[in-house]
Amino acid sequence: MNSKNITVKTYSYGKQTIDEDDINAVVDALKSDWMTQGPAIQKFEKALNEKFGSKFASVAANGTACLHLIALGLGWKKNDIVITSPITFLASANCAIYAGADVDFADIDPLSYTIDPNKLEDKLKFYASQNKNVKAVVAVDYAGHPCNWNALKNLKEKYNFQLVNDYCHAPGAEYNNDIQYAAKYADAVNLSFHPVKHITTGEGGAVLTNDETLDKKIKMFRTHGMTKDETILEKNDGPWYYEMHDVGFNYRITDLQCALGISQLSKLDKFVARRREIAKYYDAIFSTNNSFIHPHISENVKHAYHLYPLQIKFDRLKISKKELFAKLKAQRILGQVHYIPVHLQPFYRKKFGFKPGDFPVSEKFYEQEISIPMYPTLTNEDLEYITAAIIETVEKAK
Ligand SMILES: Cc1ncc(COP(=O)(O)O)c(C=O)c1O
DSSP states (O other): OOGGGOOOOOBOSOOOOOOHHHHHHHHHHHHSSOSBSSHHHHHHHHHHHHHHOOSEEEEESOHHHHHHHHHHHTTOOTTOEEEEOSSSOTHHHHHHHHTTOEEEEOOBOTTTOSBOHHHHHHHHHHHHHTTOOEEEEEEEOGGGOOOOHHHHHHHHHHHOOEEEEEOTTOTTOEETTBTTOHHHHOSEEEEEOOTTSSSOOSSOEEEEESOHHHHHHHHHHHBTTEEOOTTTOSOOOSTTOOEEOSOOOBOOOBHHHHHHHHHHHTTHHHHHHHHHHHHHHHHHHHTTSTTEEOOOOOTTEEOOOSOEEEEEOGGGSSSOHHHHHHHHHHTTBOOBOSOOOGGGSHHHHHHHOOOTTSSHHHHHHHHHEEEEOOOTTOOHHHHHHHHHHHHHHHHHTO
């Protein structure tokens, strides 16, 4: 065989699963009259509402844009305080900065890796003692493990803040046997359809909510602050007429992307089932070796495994995380780390004075965590190869 024809697999931490149905759905959309602002938008929104049990959905350009829309829709502004987890993607915190608000963090729970309600309450009490009100909490269902939503909802009632679920990692997860938990607990829920996520539209995202007023605002901010809603127009010159009531953005998503999203969404359950099989395989291997801590799952939770965050006890090994990354890369396994604690980013250190030691559980987690390959198209042979490579590399470093 010509050596040029041999493709050698590499294993990233995540990637999309695209089949012929997806390709046909996009081709059909391309052949239709609508490339953007057409019927696929509402069709995708309806499908998302049906799947996740929300009353309203707004699809948009990406998950970050969705968080920005939530910040605008919930009315965050200068001097408001928004609290999130340090173990998240930058966007969960940055959305508050976009709106002019201040960001603070509450450390994670060492088992679920999601925001710790006790640490959050400490922060809420601290701000209350300063006569300051926390406007909102952005809780992140990190890796696909739902937060302790019962505790968060109790805190919301006690301290009166807005609750956002950054749900980018968790579509398909269950909380108290409910796959539709997200919009029941949070005022607003955001998704991302980036290719590493459970379902993809290339770039894309959505906001889910049960609050009609918020939904209207989000749809208005998504398209330049324009409205054609007759109930709020100051006048109506005719069918072409629109008014701009606030400064919005062009955060629209195309019909081509939504056609792909509808097709992808129909396969979410299958994707999540395979992710759970992969996690079961990994758990069985890594639980028998004391150099590893595999993800823990709370009792009332079914994990959706956007990520498989494996912790490695580097302090007991003769190898650093950097060296392990290089050794795995040489074996075509491209790990990633989720995440560098956001409070340690130069921007957040300079703007708010955060420093190492502020959120010790998150910082320890960052030292130990690596995200190993997790996506539905991994075969059992791939899993054997990946686990053997990781175990052997770590065993040699003992
Ligand atoms: C937790 C979390 N929030 C927000 C985002 C932002 O989504 P997007 O990349 O679609 O802008 C991501 C995506 O990486 C994410 O993982």
